[in-house]
Amino acid sequence: MQISRARAATAAAFLTQGMVLLSLTTRLPDFQDQWHLSDVEISLILLMMILLAGAGSVVAETLAKRRDSALLLRVGLLVVAVSVAALCLAPSAAVYVAGVGAYGLGLGVVDASTNMQAVAIEHRYERPILPSFHGAWTLGGVFGAGLTFAMSHLPLEAAAVVAVVPLVVAFAPFLPRDHGPTELASKVAVPWRPIVLVGVAMVLFYMVDTAVQTWSPLFLEHEFDTPKRYFSLAALAYLLVSGAVRLAGDRLVARFGAVLVLRVGAVIGSAALAVVVFSPTWQVAVVGFAVLGGGVAVVAPLSFSAAAKIAGGDFAPAVRQARVDAVIARFNQFNYVGALLGSVMTGLVGAGSLRIGFAVPMVLVLGIVPLAAAFAPTVTSTVSARQPSAS
Known part of the structure; x- marks a missing residue:
């Protein structure tokens, strides 16, 4: 019963993270206008x-x-609850920027710890369930984008209502660690080299994912004569298709294998971004973003599963979970490298035209094709995970 409640609580945390992030990023045009900020x-x-x-x-x-x-x-x-309320209700641009900074700090902690919880629960179930957790994140993103769509006629301050959700979820029954002897649980050797190839693939995914979440509303605003209430549709379409594929992800991977699924998805993702870059209307661009969501949907959950396997081994439960937690937190750094490429580089390269900004991930996402082989389980990965340190 405890593990079922922990699974539901962790899924709620993933959903909350996605909902909050998308409710903020799909509001970027509003924040930009309110504080007179350039791209x-x-x-x-x-x-x-x-x-x-x-x-x-x-x-x-x-x-x-x-x-x-x-x-x-x-x-x-x-931290996320307090910072979201602060940045939405900010009386000045300086307070808004401070709120965004505090949100970023909380975002990193939540990103790492939700995935720590997820891989620990997956280990208890002894079968793949990471895609469903990431599907909950996507569902939350759909709620967030939908909330922006529904509240587009309300003052920007009304967006602060989303802060209530992380505040409530913070008290959910998450999975506690079996600590065991303190001296064992605290001596954690984190392997590094074996996860680099998988990590690079995750960088490429988050480059695409963050570019869509951050810049697709502005893409529809700047490149077309899109009605304001439809700015969030690109991210919403991307998330809906991504969520559907993630829910089917376990069966897809079981039938076709991770390598083939990732390679086909990368090619589909690149083609979808080409549709976005050369789209003649905002409706065609939304279709391109939707197809993109299906192409790259399972990269992140498969990446975290692979990283957890690298951290595993025949250790006492307390030591194993401490190893996995530390590896997942470090592995999560690849998330932010990709986020930098997706949000910052897309905006800077696309300062003149976001079509050019989206052309960059259109090419780079094809890097997942050769990297997909690193997701196939090998004996080497298990052996490497048992080394004292590879960092």
Whole structure:
């Protein structure tokens, strides 16, 4: 019963993370207008947020050696709740920027600790369930984008209502760690080299994913005569198709294997971005974003599953979970490298035209094709995970 409740709680945390992030990014045109920010200034604010998210993930990695991921997740969710309320109700641009920075820090802690919880629960179930957790994140993103769509006629301050959700979820029954002897749980050797190839693939995914979440509303606004209430549709379409594919992800991978699924998805993703880049109307662009969501949907959950396997081994439960938590937190850094490429580089390269900005991930996402082989389970990965340290 405890594991079922923990699974539901962790799914709720994933859903909350997606909902909050998308409710904010699909509001970027509104924040930009309210504080009179240029595309370059928005890019720099996003850069700050992502760097602080990376710092939050580093904090999570450090604390995970001695503290529960459940505790880290609660703290991260509370930071997100306070910061979202602050940036939505900000009386000045400076307070808005400070709120975004605090949100970035909480984002990093929550990103790392939700995945720590997910891989620990997956280990208890002894079967793949990561795609469904990431599907919950996507469902939350759909709710967030839909909320923006529904509230587009309301004042920007009304968006602060989403802060209530992480505040409530912070008190959910997350999975506690079996600590065991303290001296064993605190001595965690984190392997690094074996996860680099998988990590690079995740960088490419988050480059695409963050570009869509951050810049697709502005793409519809700047490149077409799109009605304001439809700015969030690109991200919403991307998330809907991505969520559907993630829900079917376990069966797809079981039938065709991770390598083939990833390679076909990368090619589909590149073709979909070509549709976006050369789209003649905003409706065609939305279709391109939707197909893109289906192409790249399972890269992230398969990446975290692979990283968890690298951290595994025949260890006592307390040591194994401490190893997995620390590896997942460090592996999560690839998320932010991709986010930097997706949000900042897309904005800077596309300062003159976001069509050019989206042309960059259109080419780079094809890098997943050769990297997909790293997702096939090998004996080497297991052996490497047992080494004292490879960092």
